[in-house]
Amino acid sequence: MKPYWSLARMAWSAVLVYRGEFLLQLAGVAVQAVALFAVWRALFTGDGGGELAGLSWDQMKGYLFVAFLTGTLMSSFTDGQLAVRVLDGSVALDLVRPIDYQLARFAESLGFLVGELLVVAVMGSVLLMAFGGAPLPDPGQAGLFLLSLLAVVPLKFGLVYLVGLACFWTGNFHGLSLSRVAITNILSGALVPIALYPDWLQLICMLSPFPGIVSTPALIFLGQVRGTEAAYLIGIQLLWIAILWIGTRLLWRVAVRRLVVHGG
Template identity: 50%
Template sequence: MRAAYRAHARATALSALAYRASFLLSLGGVAFQLVALLAVWRVLLGGGSGGPIGGFDWPHMRSYLLVAFASGALVGTFVDFRMSHRIRSGLVALDLVKPVDYQRARLWETIGGVWIEVAVIAVVVAVSVAFSGPPDLPAGPELALFVSSMVLLVPLKFIMVYLSTLACFWTENFVGVMWARQAITGLLSGALVPLAYFPGWLATAAQWSPFAGLTSTPALIFVGHASGRHALLLVAAQLGWLLLLWFGARALFGRALRQLTVHGG
């Protein structure tokens, strides 16, 4: 059975390599966002000559944006487009008769592209370090929590993408759903603006929402704005949301199948 899931992962990796131009262009958009945000925040924070704003000085913000870039580049392959196409075309019926769990198979397809994304992230971070110097790494316990948070980010981001793509069982247009998901997650995850700059009530709500686990949680731990018990609670919330959404997606998938209609022979 595990071999079947590994086959899904290999298929995604081969697809990313076969369509490497589209794959690299999609990651290039995230890299361009990193460059733009670095330029904007360097001006706002005075490039190290000005004082901190909202608890962030320029070195901390640069490290925060590097983590935000990494989190944005992960789980960026074409799993959602492939899944949405197969649902809208009815080809999902072929997926349902395979002797594998549908949700786990989609997760393994996502994992199949992660190693390529990690390689691209490493190149971009290496270039940034070459020009601007290495960022300060967190202490031992916080570094372990940061790595744990980045690992949890992959299935958490997948399940959010998966949940939004299930909307194709009810709607014919996936692009609008995808844009709405990207807008909401980009804002409430802290990928565009750290949650510390939000109004107090919104910052608190966003910090303990599932979206924070996509950027804010690992980034805050990395720059030292969350440490000790606070960092542990943030990672625990990340894990809790992952479990809740994972089993919630299973329940939603059961309802979605009632909407499936396949025509033709």
């Protein structure tokens, strides 16, 4: 495990070196979160302070905070760092190193994650205070929420890693990254709670891994799902983690066959 720990520390060092780019990309997520808070506050004000999607305004603030938190984890900075190894050819060097490529990239992602958590702690606190705070879960729900939040990390990594591997075929990741973010925002419930979607779109969401990124931890945080139901949703998260981990591992074996290295 020592090589992977070293990779995680190197990734954290890269965050410190490229802190301007790192903070700028996370600021983009924060701006989106502020806009969502403002839009939803206007919607609740226009509705006379009632409920939307079964949530009060105070609960919606908690939902949006979780969406901001999970949106910050494995940000586009991480996305780019994974893809660039394929695009600049440095992946060829990884093939001769005695480490597992997938585990190495996950270790690096955890290094970036440290910086993301520090930023979200500051930005998220300021955001909530600016909009009047939000209710916190009771201790039992808080434990389930933390489990669900921990599952978001490898789940989101699987999707980001998948985009990185797709660069073997596309030769570019910007379009793929933007598409991934857009699809994730819609199908995860980051922009609009899934309960407000039409039935056919809710079905598509439920058949995908995306609700596990925002909807599941948010509903647990708010106490909308408890006990067995919460454990079931966490189990779904773990199932998709396994599917993505194994699936991308098989895709990696196919992808490296396309690698062409020029030189002597």
